[in-house]
Amino acid sequence: MRVLLIYPLFPQSFWSFEKTLALVGRKALLPPLGLITVAAILPQKWEYKLVDRNIRQVTESEWNWAELVIISGMIVQKEDLLAQIQAAKRRNKSVAVGGPYATSLPEEVKEADYLVLDEGEITLPMFVKAIEEGKTHGIFRATEKPSVTETPIPRYDLLEFDAYDNMSIQFSRGCPFQCEFCDIIVLYGRKPRTKTPAQLIQELEYIYNLGWRGGIFMVDDNFIGNKRNVKLLLKELKVWMKEKNYPFSFDTEASIDLAKDEELMELMVDCGFKKVFLGIETPDEESLALTQKFQNTRDPLSESVDKITKAGLQVMAGFIIGFDGEKPGAGDRIVRFVERTGIPIAMFSMLQVLPHTALWHRLEKEGRLLNQGGNINQTTLMNFVPTRPIEEIASEYIESFWQLYEPEQYLERIFRYFMKMGVRRHARAFQPNWRTIRGLLVLCWRQGVVPQTRWKFWNNLFKIIWHKPNLLATYLTSCAFLEHFAEYRQIVRQQINAQLAAYQNANRVESLVS
Numbered sequence: 001m002r003v004l005l006i007y008p009l010f011p012q013s014f015w016s017f018e019k020t021l022a023l024v025g026r027k028a029l030l031p032p033l034g035l036i037t038v039a040a041i042l043p044q045k046w047e048y049k050l051v052d053r054n055i056r057q058v059t060e061s062e063w064n065w066a067e068l069v070i071i072s073g074m075i076v077q078k079e080d081l082l083a084q085i086q087a088a089k090r091r092n093k094s095v096a097v098g099g100p101y102a103t104s105l106p107e108e109v110k111e112a113d114y115l116v117l118d119e120g121e122i123t124l125p126m127f128v129k130a131i132e133e134g135k136t137h138g139i140f141r142a143t144e145k146p147s148v149t150e151t152p153i154p155r156y157d158l159l160e161f162d163a164y165d166n167m168s169i170q171f172s173r174g175c176p177f178q179c180e181f182c183d184i185i186v187l188y189g190r191k192p193r194t195k196t197p198a199q200l201i202q203e204l205e206y207i208y209n210l211g212w213r214g215g216i217f218m219v220d221d222n223f224i225g226n227k228r229n230v231k232l233l234l235k236e237l238k239v240w241m242k243e244k245n246y247p248f249s250f251d252t253e254a255s256i257d258l259a260k261d262e263e264l265m266e267l268m269v270d271c272g273f274k275k276v277f278l279g280i281e282t283p284d285e286e287s288l289a290l291t292q293k294f295q296n297t298r299d300p301l302s303e304s305v306d307k308i309t310k311a312g313l314q315v316m317a318g319f320i321i322g323f324d325g326e327k328p329g330a331g332d333r334i335v336r337f338v339e340r341t342g343i344p345i346a347m348f349s350m351l352q353v354l355p356h357t358a359l360w361h362r363l364e365k366e367g368r369l370l371n372q373g374g375n376i377n378q379t380t381l382m383n384f385v386p387t388r389p390i391e392e393i394a395s396e397y398i399e400s401f402w403q404l405y406e407p408e409q410y411l412e413r414i415f416r417y418f419m420k421m422g423v424r425r426h427a428r429a430f431q432p433n434w435r436t437i438r439g440l441l442v443l444c445w446r447q448g449v450v451p452q453t454r455w456k457f458w459n460n461l462f463k464i465i466w467h468k469p470n471l472l473a474t475y476l477t478s479c480a481f482l483e484h485f486a487e488y489r490q491i492v493r494q495q496i497n498a499q500l501a502a503y504q505n506a507n508r509v510e511s512l513v514s
């Protein structure tokens with residue numbers, strides 16, 4: 001069987017970083033870990049080709065070669081995922097779809113021949129059996145969550161390594177918390193399932209032998225969901241990293257209770273972890289309690305951020321506006337929190353309701369769901385009726401996003417942040433190559449020669465070189481992110497304003513008719 005794996009396009013988003021990636025000659029931030037895991041679970045006597053459409057188009061000869069097309073993606077990729085199903089059907093190919101989007105909204109991908117839903121360790125063998133029995137259609141679902149200790153090493157060999165800024169790897173699935181808006185616990189459950197340390201190190205060894213050096217994103221939605229197992233992993237990883245002379249650095253996502261566990265933070269730093277994404281959501285305690293994010297209410301949030309920063313891990317954080325009962329000024333409170341803590345990368349969104357989450361069930365009961373077939377990203381209006389006027393939330397959102405990434409304010413914030421950050425003991429030495437040198441020169445031209453903020457750029461840069469030389473590469477990466485954010489804040493403003501105008505027009509027409 002000749003299988004063509006297609007990873008759909010992402011729309012431009014907070015995380016797309018086109019301009020920053022172009023600086024270092026990369027095309028995408030992360031590879032499609034789900035699809036290369038699928039390729040590893042399916043029979044190895046089948047042949048595979050993988051096309052990540054964020055890197056390049058599928059060629060006609062690849063379409064002709066394929067006997068079966070497999071497409072997988074997230075909700076944010078839905079537009080291109082649906083277009084790829086159509087493209088495959090036009091060429092009379094059998095199509096199978098899977099992944100988080102198809103699993104959450106199977107009714108939207110019904111045109112595919114096979115719906116391989118939930119987790120592939122259980123449903124892919126059912127799909128293979130159906131194909132072997134000559135079945136041309138089927139929906140495969142699982143009620144159980146599989147152990148991930150038997151998951152084979154993903155087929156990293158199918159990737160075009162040069163196109164990616166980071167590799168991806170997974171240690172665990174699931175999260176023990178119960179945030180009302182979160183679909184991770186719906187898709188992967190509340191009991192974190194981890195790989196074994198030996199299994200994960202085998203995966204790293206494989207990536208290492210394929211020649212990868214540099215950043216690896218540990219894609220776990222909450223890396224520290226099972227603290228006992230994660231510590232067992234880190235103790236072995238620390239030895240492996242030292243033996244290999246620190247070939248990788250790691251970024252990941254974690255819950256804020258990381259700040260309470262000094263041993264865990266120290267182990268992460270020892271293993272070469274650099275950045276950690278925390279879902280802070282809002283500094284408003286009532287909103288956190290209402291959305292059942294109780295873990296964020298137990299200790300003062302800014303103290304937790306400071307502890308993690310001082311331990312030597314750079315905090316990235318997610319913020320949300322639009323919770324029920326939220327008081328006016330939430331956007332401003334978020335900006336003040338980000339400024340106070342200095343968090344360089346603050347992802348900011350309006351609350352969206354995701355299918356089958358606790359929030360979705362509550363709002364459905366209350367008759368407040370809107371436009372459920374639409375796209376969901378940082379430039380879409382809320383898909384439910386909020387408790388305060390949507391115009392007020394949207395204008396606070398636009399204004400706060402604009403302020404967070406105002407170039408002078410941003411450069412000042414990241415400088416303050418890196419000056420207070422703990423210095424990593426085992427950071428991988430900065431190893432420049434022609435890509436990074438070229439990127440650095442372009443960055444110095446764009447931020448150190450052209451704009452009004454050029455004096456601030458050089459002044460801060462020299463102070464970092466003097467006081468925190470070990471953090472220089474990470475600091476410069478944060479400067480490079482401004483290339484993306486300065487453009488993206490304009491997109492947020494234009495697109496939200498356009499949707500708001502359409503929404504107000506529709507309301508005007510409705511009130512005239514009634």
Ligand code: SF4
Binds near residue numbers: 175176183184
């Ligand atoms: S901590 Fe994060 S992953 Fe866990 S339930 Fe909350 S939002 Fe989801």
